[in-house]
Amino acid sequence: xxxxxxxxxxxxxxxxxxxxxxxxxxxxxxxxxxxxxxxxxxxxxxxxxxxxxxxxxxxxxxxxxxxxxxxxxxxxxxxxxxxxxxxxxxxxxxxxxxxxxxxxxxxxxxxxxxxxxxxxxxxxxxxxxxxxxxxxxxxxxxxxxxxxxxxxxxxxxxxxxxxxxxxxxxxxxxxxxxxxxxxxxxxxxxxxxxxxxxxxxxxxxxxxxxxxxxxxxxxxxxxxxxxxxxxxxxxxxxxx
Amino acid sequence: xxxxxxxxxxxxxxxxxxxxxxxxxxxxxxxxxxxxxxxxxxxxxxxxxxxxxxxxxxxxxxxxxxxxxxxxxxxxxxxxxxxxxxxxxxxxxxxxxxxxxxxxxxxxxxxxxxxxxxxxxxxxxxxxxxxxxxxxxxxxxxxxxxxxxxxxxxxxxxxxxxxxxxxxxxxxxxxxxxxxxxxxxx
Numbered sequence: 001x002x003x004x005x006x007x008x009x010x011x012x013x014x015x016x017x018x019x020x021x022x023x024x025x026x027x028x029x030x031x032x033x034x035x036x037x038x039x040x041x042x043x044x045x046x047x048x049x050x051x052x053x054x055x056x057x058x059x060x061x062x063x064x065x066x067x068x069x070x071x072x073x074x075x076x077x078x079x080x081x082x083x084x085x086x087x088x089x090x091x092x093x094x095x096x097x098x099x100x101x102x103x104x105x106x107x108x109x110x111x112x113x114x115x116x117x118x119x120x121x122x123x124x125x126x127x128x129x130x131x132x133x134x135x136x137x138x139x140x141x142x143x144x145x146x147x148x149x150x151x152x153x154x155x156x157x158x159x160x161x162x163x164x165x166x167x168x169x170x171x172x173x174x175x176x177x178x179x180x181x182x183x184x185x186x187x188x189x190x191x192x193x194x195x196x197x198x199x200x201x202x203x204x205x206x207x208x209x210x211x212x213x214x215x216x217x218x219x220x221x222x223x224x225x226x227x228x229x230x231x232x233x234x235x236x237x238x239x240x
Numbered sequence: 241x242x243x244x245x246x247x248x249x250x251x252x253x254x255x256x257x258x259x260x261x262x263x264x265x266x267x268x269x270x271x272x273x274x275x276x277x278x279x280x281x282x283x284x285x286x287x288x289x290x291x292x293x294x295x296x297x298x299x300x301x302x303x304x305x306x307x308x309x310x311x312x313x314x315x316x317x318x319x320x321x322x323x324x325x326x327x328x329x330x331x332x333x334x335x336x337x338x339x340x341x342x343x344x345x346x347x348x349x350x351x352x353x354x355x356x357x358x359x360x361x362x363x364x365x366x367x368x369x370x371x372x373x374x375x376x377x378x379x380x381x382x383x384x385x386x387x388x389x390x391x392x393x394x395x396x397x398x399x400x401x402x403x404x405x406x407x408x409x410x411x412x413x414x415x416x417x418x419x420x421x422x423x424x425x426x
Binding site for chain 2: 045048049050051054055056057058087088089090093094095096097098099101103106108113
């Protein structure tokens with residue numbers, strides 16, 4: 001049926017279809033970042049900005065260049081993994097002279113040491129942000145108001161939550177749901193090969209439990225159906 | 241504290257020329273290293289070193305009390321003379337308190353009226369907006385110089401100057417009374 005078609009997987013070349021690499025927007029962002037940037041005096045001052053700390057670290061440098069290419073990564077863990085792909089290179093004995101506004105005596109550069117994200121890193125990122133969203137729904141809700149019925153529906157579809165289905169404690173259900181999702185993504189039981197799609201699982205669950213949003217529930221169920229084929233899942237047509 | 245400000249005004253600042261110092265991090269096995277951080281260190285030849293005249297304790301006091309800070313906005317080092325004077329007065333207070341703690345003949349010197357006054361009230365009186373008279377300020381600094389020349393680093397009177405101890409205590413008491421009276425008039 002066309003509603004369960006994975007268009008992204010079908011558009012991959014045969015090598016990618018065979019090797020099934022994990023896809024991520026981080027690889028696209030990494031591709032947009034320059035291979036090497038020589039940091040001159042003006043760039044140095046722009047990166048440091050108004051901070052009292054006039055030293056430089058990878059976090060500030062990468063943040064600066066992400067702003068330049070108009071990309072925002074809100075998740076701290078993803079940003080950290082992106083930063084791990086860069087390091088500084090110092091040649092000679094460079095000196096920063098604020099009187100003449102120059103760097104001389106050597107060069108300072110930011111270089112990209114990895115052109116693509118490591119598969120292991122992407123595997124660890126699968127579903128992580130979505131699980132955090134699931135955790136967040138209980139922070140703003142009083143336990144007594146938590147929708148137990150909707151949580152039970154989700155747990156039944158997920159499977160493997162029998163002991164937490166039986167309990168009437170909202171807190172225990174929350175822990176059970178989180179544990180199940182962590183186990184699911186650690187083993188990648190659903191064979192999801194796109195980090196953004198994996199994160200959406202948690203987003204849909206959180207939205208449905210909190211607000212009863214049927215489109216979120218439909219998307220979640222659709223994805224579950226697609227797992228039955230056993231194929232890697234790269235994309236899915238979502239219901240708005 | 242006009243005199244302290246005059247001393248502070250004579251000083252310059254460092255020139256903002258820095259060495260780039262990479263911070264090298266090694267991985268757990270030590271097999272590879274990377275540079276993830278850069279520090280800037282002021283080049284020694286551009287660092288401002290205040291001139292000190294050992295015969296004039298106030299030059300030592302001001303040199304010790306200066307804190308220059310680099311502002312990337314204006315690309316210069318700056319020193320706040322007001323902060324220098326405040327720090328200097330704190331150091332003056334400290335030396336008086338150390339002296340009293342180490343040299344008062346009482347069993348519990350920190351429980352005496354004079355010690356408590358110097359701990360609680362001395363700085364407030366000197367840094368009040370309508371500051372005390374210039375003569376009194378000069379008296380404070382003169383007493384500071386006198387104490388500085390006659391004590392060791394811990395505040396204990398030097399062995400060769402033991403006969404001065406009672407004089408210094410008497411002067412500190414007189415100064416305390418004078419400042420109290422002056423403050424009452426205002």
